[in-house]
Amino acid sequence: VQLQASGGGSVQAGGSLRLSCAASGRTFGNYAMGWFRQAPGKEREFVGYINWNGSLIKYADSVKGRFTISRDNAKNTQYLQMNSLKPEDTAVYYCAARTGWHGPYSDLSNFGFWGQGTQVTVSS
Numbered sequence: 873v874q875l876q877a878s879g880g881g882s883v884q885a886g887g888s889l890r891l892s893c894a895a896s897g898r899t900f901g902n903y904a905m906g907w908f909r910q911a912p913g914k915e916r917e918f919v920g921y922i923n924w925n926g927s928l929i930k931y932a933d934s935v936k937g938r939f940t941i942s943r944d945n946a947k948n949t950q951y952l953q954m955n956s957l958k959p960e961d962t963a964v965y966y967c968a969a970r971t972g973w974h975g976p977y978s979d980l981s982n983f984g985f986w987g988q989g990t991q992v993t994v995s996s
Contacts, residue, residue: 873895873896873897873898873900873903873969873985874895874896874897874985875893875894875895875967875968875969875985875986875987875988876893876894876895876896876987876988877891877892877893877965877966877967877987877988877989877990878891878892878893878894878990879891879892879990880964880965880990880991880992881991881992881993882993882994882995883957883992883993883994883995884994884995884996885957885958885959885994885995885996886956886957887957887994888953888954888955888956888957889954889957889992890951890952890953890954891907891951891952891954891965891967891990891992892949892950892951893905893907893949893950893951893952893967893987894948894949895948895949895950895969896948900945900948900949901924901925901945902924903924903969903970903971903985904921904922904923904924904969904970904977905921905922905941905943905950905967905968905969905970906918906919906920906921906922906967906968906969906970906977906978906983907919907920907921907941907950907952907965907966907967907968908965908966908967908968908980908983909961909963909964909965909966909992910963910964910966910989911960911962911963911964914963916966916980917932918932918977918978918979918980919931919932919935919939919952919965920932920935920939920941920952921941921970921977921978922941922942922943922950924945925945926942926943929941930977930978932978934960935954935961938954938955938956938957939952939953939954939955940952940953940955941953950967952965952967954992957992957994958994959994959995959996960994961992961994962992962993962994963991963992964989964990964991964992965989965990965991965992966986966987966988966989967986967987968980968983968984968985968986968987969983969984969985969986970982970983970984971983971984971985972984
């Protein structure tokens with residue numbers, strides 16, 4: 873499956889952004905999806921996870937209560953609504969499709985398809 877992330881930009885602290893991840897090539901609804909982010913000089917980290925129909929959603933502690941994941945299988949798209957943004961949320965955000973089940977949903981190695989990333993910059 874090919875993934876295309878969009879919606880990044882520059883906002884001030886306290887602002888909001890909505891990221892989208894459009895899928896093509898295979899049946900999007902067959903895949904659990906994740907969001908990850910990578911700040912300069914840091915490793916890529918887990919942000920959130922949604923199973924194939926949205927009945928299971930998980931978040932990293934750092935974004936819980938501020939970020940919301942959703943998906944629309946009819947539109948082959950998943951979303952990441954980010955509210956109350958903080959400067960420490962600045963990173964490149966990636967969407968990914970889960971292809972492996974050998975570890976937890978937060979494990980990057982379980983995700984075989986990745987989008988190209990979209991930059992989010994939050995200024996103080």
